[in-house]
Amino acid sequence: MHPATGNSRRRLLRGIAAVAVALPLTFGAAACGGDDNEGSGSTDANKPVELSVFYWGSEKRAELTQKALDAYKAKNPNVSFKITWQANQGYADKLATLAASGDVPDLFATDDNMLADFATRNVTADLNEYKGNKLDLSKFPPSLVEYGTVDGKLVGIAAGENTQGLVYNKTLLTSNGLPEPTTGMTWEAFIDWAAQVTAKTKVPGTMDPSADYKAFWVWLRQQGKDLYNGKQLGFTADDVAKWFTLWKGARDKKATPTADIIHEGNVTDISKQLVVTGKAATSFVWANQMPELKKSTKDELGVVAYPGDPSAQWARAAMYWNVANNSDNKDVAVDVINFLVNDEAAVTALGTDRGLPSNMDLRTKFAETVTDPAMKLSIQVENDLATKFGKAPQVPPKGHSTFRSELVKAAENVQFGRATPEKAAADLIAVVQPKLG
């Protein structure tokens, strides 16, 4: 080896080190999607149109949706679909990415957690002008139409209706000779019942829903308040502290699992709900999720309303169909939505996967034909509750997603014993308040 080799080695090492410095420079958010949205803006019925469709869900939902869209295609051979779907986890992120690159699919799905975020930024089209002509909402319960309206604009069409459902492991309870929970039992009675389940079965009686915005929401409405009042919070730090304290009491009574198990259940993933993973006897979910939950457990499940007065619950749009504001195919997209919610073949194909059919006539018809026992239960509990439902609240405003994630954080802080209910509640309000509006 002669001297020059030493130099080149030295230079090489320095060079590599310099490259290493340059590496972090590559973390620019490269979010450029590549679909071209070159559809024809047509009212010409026979012009070929390709409609992009995007939604979240399971394999099963993809199958059902495909079936329904195929039925549309059979009647409208000029329309073809470019369907993309993915899991719930990351769906909103993906949709935001598409919005940023101006590539929002013609037809896409949202739920009330993201609707206002997208609607107030005009990602979604206002469909008021189609109402009554291309879009028939006359068979919808009025509250369901209202629950798709943000700032006076009709931005989301309910793909189905659901409501909060307390799902319990029926097999576990009956084999231990324990009573099943009932609609209308008070929160205190429910917690005592859950403590009893824990003592008898060694399986914690209930998931601790401190971090669950929908349970908190129902509880608030039972206190005569609401989650939001216009673009403000409809509750105070005191209310949150009371809610957290209620569940602190439940944990002390061993009615719930330990904080780390609760953390496992604090996800939206249906297959990880504690009632189906066997880590709790009850979980706080949406009533239409029964068939999906049933897939993850061999045990028989039952469903009732959340504890407390059931009139705090309401007919919620489980999911919405939305049309992109910058779509060239708005007419066709609206026509497809109209088909999905009002055509018997489509409604039968979709079942209760996105909630009970929004069209009341078809809902009744469909309910008579259902054979799947889990689906039957979903329908039954929602029909039972329908007579007791209270007035639907407003669609959560922009910033609701922040509230949800901050509620989880605050609740877990209390559950892990890192903050008092009062401190966590005050912090929560301080972070969320400025994000709303």
Place this chain on the structure above:
Amino acid sequence: MALTTANTPSVHASQATGASAKRRRPRRGQQREGLAGYIFLSPWLIGLMGITAIPMLLSLYLSFTNYDVLSPLGEAEWVGLANYKRMFTSDPSYWRSVTVTVSFALIAVPLKLAAALGVALLLNKAWRGVGLFRGLFYLPSLIGGSVALAIVWVNMFNREGAFNGFLAIFGIEGKPWVNDPSWALETLMVLAIWQFGAPMVIFLAGLKQVPTELYEAASVDGAGRFRQFLSVTLPMLSPVIFFNLVLETINGFQGFTAAFVLSDGTGGPVDSTLMYTLNLYLKGWREYEMGYASAMAWVFLLAIGIITAVFFSTGRFWVHYSDGDDR
């Protein structure tokens, strides 16, 4: 420490001859060669400009606006330094993520390098089957940043995981590692350390370069194994250590995938795994504050730049760019 920068003059010499050779006017053939060079370079150059440079400049601009991802770029309002001010004065989650990231890097990086060097020393011997072991130890870093691995990790380190099963053999009651805010970050550190294969391979290459004469000379002088390690191996390996240190520090600061998967994209439990990059992601894509997220990215870039600059400036005191025969 006689091995210090003895070869500095020769560098200047070689650069000087290179420069004088190039001072002649380029002939046409050479020009054409230059053009060909750029053409061959163009895929990379276009990529650099399109995918890195332009978005970066754009993000610098965005960092002074309230861009929210969902509204058109044209509607973003100029807010001056408000994003930067908010970061340093009124965002507790920001400092939380800085703390998480710094403690992650401070603990995981040195331990990872120590593990890499230690195993490299063991595998530098010529015993039978050493190649197999090198491969096995390298394996984890091949699958390193993968989502699948992070999922495996979550399942290994939760309450019913394999790790607690292993502890139970010794009658130790484990913890719900990944679901406990006191341990979740530590679990991520172990994951990072376990992937020491890449620096290990580089260390191995470095060890092979150390001339055996030096060890012979050292042992003739009566130096024991440990002394040889301190006085021969470490100094001769210092450029490689430096390289690995810079690279791994930057990697450590940028840890995202594992934290994202382990916490289901939340940084939880209770912000315990809220790495800086994850926080940035959440701000940009979950709370639609891309302007603020861009500002975070730029502060991050500056911070890493400063840390690296510090490494480089201290490097002259402990890094020896020298082969044995340079003197």
